[in-house]
Amino acid sequence: MSTATLGTEAPGLRFLGTAVGVTALLLVSIGAAITLGPADVSLVNVRDILLNHVAGADIPVRVSKEAIVWHDRLPRALVAAACGAGLGLCGVILQSLLRNPLADPYVLGISSGASTGAVVVAILGVGGTAVGLSAGAFAGAIVSFAVVMLISRLAGGSDDKVILAGIAVTQLFSALTSFVVFAFADSDAARGVLFWLLGSLEGVRWHDAALCGVVVLAGVAFCVFRAHVLDAFAFGDGVASSLGVDVRRARLTFLVVTALLTAVMVSVAGAIGFVGLVLPHAARYLTGPLHVRLIPLTALLGAAFMVWVDAISRVAFAPSPLPIGVGTALIGVPVFIAIMFRRRQAP
Template identity: 50%
Template sequence: MTSDDLARTATTAVPAAPEAPEVPVTAARTVRTARIGRAGRRRALSVGGAGLVLLPLSVALAVTVGAAGLSVGDVFQSVAAHLGLPVDPPSALRDAIVWELRLPRVLLATLVGGGLAVCGAVLQTLTRNPLADPYLLGISSGASTGAVAVLILGLGSGAAAALTAGAFTGSLAAFCCVLVLAGATAGGSLRVVLAGVAVSQLFSALTSLVVIWAGDAQSTRGVTFWLLGSLASASWGGAVLCAAVTGAGLLVCWAAAPALDALALGREMAASLGVAPGRTRFVLLVTTALSTAVLVAASGAIGFVGLVVPHAVRFLVGARHRVLLPACALYGAIFLLWADTAARTLFSPREVPVGVLTALIGVPAFAVIMRGRSAGS
């Protein structure tokens, strides 16, 4: 057998080692992705479950905090008695403190916090701007102008209902101005941001003009306190209105969660996935604007809730809006609830506007979040 025959025989008997196939690599990557997906779902369930436990517990505990010492049992007895359950009600004084003073305020804090956090998460996606929050559209400045018109100019005799109506009217006027400047379909992201900045400056100037022109020392002090955010005037009527608006807004945004996931990839990608970017963005911008208008009318200008909470929750549960939005509602409610509890008790007998505390907490927290995101990128 010649050398050539030996070479041919060896080649036939021992085939060359095949190249590494791509299938096992792809399969390994798929398994790894599935594991990450399962881990993310477990973490999201854990975070959501913790929020569902912490929120009612926080509400019950926050009602007991204050100058008049109350227990969780007093809170339960008062609520159960008003619901018609067969329990012995607490004393008239304790029942009035729980039912008329603290519980409406605590519930309003949870609704405002949850609503602002959801609106912030939606606006950050719609504008693709991580610094966006519910005040991006100038709604806060418009509400401030409307409230100042009631407080200083005496429209509606300065009643609480007139204050809410004035703030609500100013908010809607500001949003309409944004729509006019940004275009019928809310334009592009940059146009919305620029329109919001311009409208915010316009209504801030109008507020200052009214204060300087017609205000005195006492009214100016009251306006300043309201502009910094306060839940001191909370009532059951305001809580019910905010509950209806917040619930409806959350349902609309949650139903649009797949569209928000697509819009987070860009307008072109969203359109290729079957989403109508212009119509979807317009509907969601209107929803967030109306929600923010009602919340600001009830609480004043409370900043940083809609900015910090979505970033923190997104870090915990990821960017899928089907999970992100309910988690933002839960943890935004918890955040503002305890911020307001601290605002009304830390400096007793004085009360600090809750917007001051949210800024003092929000700025360092936001700095930590941004540093963590920068380090991870």
Template identity: 60%
Template structure:
């Protein structure tokens, strides 16, 4: 009887998760469909979808070449890239919070985003590699160096989650300072303005190439992490518990942290450093679907994608035709959420 009850409970839980995930996918699709119609250009909803349908080989859009370019080359890849960035950052935050057993861990807080920004700026401003090294490669090297430095600082301070966060703050400040120094000392005025705007998080330069790269890296990372969902569940209880279950702690940790650095690097190279998405969205997803990573990872990715689609739509329309960096909007939303998380973490008397 007890076994039958447990089986029924699991089936009901799986059904609820499936319903939530399906609902999330529908909301994401509707969000993208609405977001691509929003903008300062004089385009009706029917014009927008006529352009998209035409590019799929059906019908003809009665719009100018400029209007067609606005839809197909600007709005659509930008909106889709916003969804990918949200999914990737939320995925990275979920992985890091599990591996480090720290609810405040995310690529931005632990300095990975700052390191990736430094690596990308070294390539873009200093021209290191004479064109042979791409922004993504530079961002990946910077992300790995930054995270390695943070872990070394934390280990030298005795380890522990609190020391990792403190080391992450130091790493973030160091690489942010290096980025600013490179920009101020080597870039001209126009280059400086563009780079600083991009560093705050901007999707204004999104194109299909960026979308393909970030989408492929994020999707591959999600698939690999889902394959290690049970290991991530075990890491929640500590390295000893994971090792007792036969998990190769060092190898799995290295693999998953490497995936986190790779995803972060790809996203930073395309959209700059966007903070708080990887910190807040995993907590929202955990509240909805629970702590099991087989459910948490896809839920966090979908929630992050929906969130970033609307953040980007808000960033480019609230002061239209001028837009503000998406990183500014995520910070304005994320800081209060961060404060709530801190408040909930306070020890009970």
């Protein structure tokens, strides 16, 4: 085998090793997160319960532990993993389409718009199911991002204007959400909504895990299949068009995918910020900018990250869980500031 061949294969082998390692980290993280909590549950208990439900085994397990693992902690860990993977994927898409390292659903107002849509559906009684909330959140996400792009285009259309417009729209839709809660919700509903808006996985069940998992897996598969288009967008619309990409159609398709992913995550877990900002940069550090590798690795890192943030948020202030959005913000804000300073100092 020639030296040139070895040089070509080496990045692929490094990526494979990294992906296997991060996948193992994710599985260990889910197993460890399930054991954390006020009730004593061991990894052996987790193994036995999984074998009973998945493989049809008949291992004796206490009913209380089975309920804790199968009906509470496992679906919660899976929803956390799906939310981390989905929001990380949204960050990859937006940073490529806008060629801006600060782009993510939270900064660009998509999460705020989705929150407004979900709150309107929930409080005004338009629909209370997970699908109904997701539809409302999707509509809000589409509207908010359309407003961001309109404002940025009227202001000149530069990358900085997109970020500034996103910050303004975030505040606008946050205010609209607060108005809906203040004007139409009773005190109990208002407390529940405000806690949910900070990011919460309390009460998630298997149907939530199924909804998030299906949407995220479909989104990852689509983006991996279209990874070459995101690679082209990273060099600008002109280059993408010269490479045969239908720029307008591709941009619209990816933005719809981003809005759908954000809407589902927000409808289930509330507004969780900065995951889509931080995790793509961590994945690029490990595997480089090529999207066919960046997309799955970001999803895996985002999943493991959110599982641990949720686990720590759940046990650090037990019996009252810390809203998961607070945990992601405590990590994301310093990273956001560091990226801003690094971008300013770049030549």
